[in-house]
Structures are given as structure tokens and as C-alpha cells.
Amino acid sequence: MNQLLESNRKSWNKIAHYFNGVDALPSYGPFTQTEDELKLFDNLQNKKVLDIGFGSGHSLKYMAEEKGASELWGVDLSAEQKSAAEKTLQGLEPRLFCAPMEQEIDLPQDYFDCVYSIYALGWTTDLKTTLHLIYSYLKVGGSFLFSWDHPLYAHIKSENGVLTLDGSYQQERLHTFGKFKGEDAPMIIHTRKLATYINELIQAGFTIEKVVESEVGERFKAEDAPVSDRYYSLYKTRRFPSTLIIKARK
Numbered sequence: 555m556n557q558l559l560e561s562n563r564k565s566w567n568k569i570a571h572y573f574n575g576v577d578a579l580p581s582y583g584p585f586t587q588t589e590d591e592l593k594l595f596d597n598l599q600n601k602k603v604l605d606i607g608f609g610s611g612h613s614l615k616y617m618a619e620e621k622g623a624s625e626l627w628g629v630d631l632s633a634e635q636k637s638a639a640e641k642t643l644q645g646l647e648p649r650l651f652c653a654p655m656e657q658e659i660d661l662p663q664d665y666f667d668c669v670y671s672i673y674a675l676g677w678t679t680d681l682k683t684t685l686h687l688i689y690s691y692l693k694v695g696g697s698f699l700f701s702w703d704h705p706l707y708a709h710i711k712s713e714n715g716v717l718t719l720d721g722s723y724q725q726e727r728l729h730t731f732g733k734f735k736g737e738d739a740p741m742i743i744h745t746r747k748l749a750t751y752i753n754e755l756i757q758a759g760f761t762i763e764k765v766v767e768s769e770v771g772e773r774f775k776a777e778d779a780p781v782s783d784r785y786y787s788l789y790k791t792r793r794f795p796s797t798l799i800i801k802a803r804k
């Protein structure tokens with residue numbers, strides 16, 4: 555494992571508990587529409603699904619209990635997340651692997667009806683390899699769906715409610731957070747443009763079926779949105795989509 559991944563893995567192990575049940579289906583992300591509103595997944599009754607960056611396992615639980623998936627597989631970098639997911643998924647016989655998504659780990663090829671990733675794909679250090687691997691895991695006709703921060707959202711900063719561009723959207727680079735969730739848990743993440751996600755999907759062989767720049771979810775529609783300078787806020791999301799969702803097919 556390269557140094558960057560090793561460092562992120564240590565930090566994820568430290569902060570995993572903050573993410574128990576957070577960023578999990580049916581939610582696609584902070585303040586966004588849900589799967590109940592968007593209905594993006596195919597019929598997954600008795601189908602095989604693979605979760606990339608399964609976190610605490612709540613999305614896989616949703617796949618079993620609400621969508622009727624018959625086989626639950628997942629990959630995640632963090633051993634702490636794997637332990638959490640094993641608890642969440644007790645009795646559902648998941649097949650969980652602790653590994654980086656950008657690494658070949660002999661998962662079955664041409665096997666899954668659906669591969670998905672809720673708020674995890676952007677953590678990859680190698681988007682091209684990750685998307686090629688995901689493509690290889692899918693059956694022909696299978697779907698890949700992911701949600702992640704809208705690539706421009708990360709550059710929009712609120713200062714006393716005035717939204718400004720922070721840094722350069724043009725320049726894709728590695729960004730380091732010294733702390734995460736207030737903990738001494740440095741995280742290194744690639745910033746990427748929207749076109750990079752779309753073009754890498756196309757180059758991996760996918761056909762893009764839908765691109766969603768999410769609106770605010772129904773459950774937040776009646777809520778007040780006072781001025782907020784937080785990274786994620788209803789105030790900011792009312793003005794700019796926090797989440798990008800893409801559905802593609804092999």
C-alpha cells in the first residue's frame with residue numbers, strides 16, 4: 555500500500571466511529587434528495603451488489619432490507635469500518651474485504667448486477683484504476699452508481715453568508731486536511747473536476763445514464779436555512795448542490 559493510502563487508512567481507523575450510519579442509503583449525501591425521491595437504482599430483488607467504501611455497512615443493510623439484494627459484498631480501506639459493518643450486518647452474511655478500492659483483490663469478474671459507492675469514490679488515489687476495476691466486476695448490463703461531493707461545492711466557501719470561490723477549480727491536486735472531525739487524523743484527498751469523473755467513466759467503458767446535481771431533499775424543504783459558514787449547510791446547499799450523483803452502465 556502506498557504511503558498516502560497508509561496514512562488515510564490510519565486516520566479512517568481513528569475517526570470511523572463518527573461515520574456510523576452517516577452518508578448511507580437511502581441518503582445520497584448531506585441535505586440531498588434520497589433514493590426514495592430519485593429512484594435511481596434498478597430492481598435489485600435477488601441481485602448481487604458490491605459496495606465500494608462500505609463504511610459502517612448501513613447502505614448494504616438498506617440493499618438487503620429495502621431492495622431485496624441476495625448477495626452483499628463490500629470493500630473498505632479501514633479495519634475499524636469493517637468491524638462496525640460486521641455488527642450492522644449481523645445475520646445477513648456479507649462478504650466484506652478490508653482493502654483499498656484501487657487495488658486488485660481477486661473479486662469476481664463479470665459477476666455483479668450493481669456496484670455502488672456512497673460518499674467514498676472520491677477517496678481513491680487512482681480514479682482510472684478504480685473505475686477499470688469496477689467495470690470488470692460488473693456483468694454486462696450491470697449498473698454503477700456513485701455519490702460524492704459536487705466537485706465545485708468543495709471550492710465554494712461561505713464567509714458571513716457570501717459565497718466565494720476558494721482555491722482553484724482548474725487545478726486538480728492533492729489536498730491535505732491536518733485534522734478531520736477535530737481529531738489528529740490527517741487526510742489526503744484528490745480534488746478533481748466534474749469532467750474528470752465523466753471522462754474517466756467513459757474511458758473505462760461505461761455508458762453514462764444519468765447525472766444528478768442534487769436538489770435539497772424533501773425532508774429539508776420546510777426547514778429554515780439561516781446563514782451558515784459551515785462546509786456542509788442547508789444555507790449553502792439551497793444555492794449550490796452539495797452532491798453529484800452519476801449512474802452508468804456496462
Ligand SMILES: C[S@@+](CC[C@H](N)C(=O)[O-])C[C@H]1O[C@@H](n2cnc3c(N)ncnc32)[C@H](O)[C@@H]1O
Nearest residue numbers: 578607608609610613630631632654655674677
Ligand atoms: C463517508 S464513508 C462512506 C459511508 C458508506 N458508504 C456508508 O454507506 O455508510 C467513506 C469510507 O471510505 C473508506 N475509504 C477511504 N479511502 C478508501 C480507499 N482508498 N479504498 C476503499 N475505501 C476507502 C473509508 O474507510 C470510509 O469507510
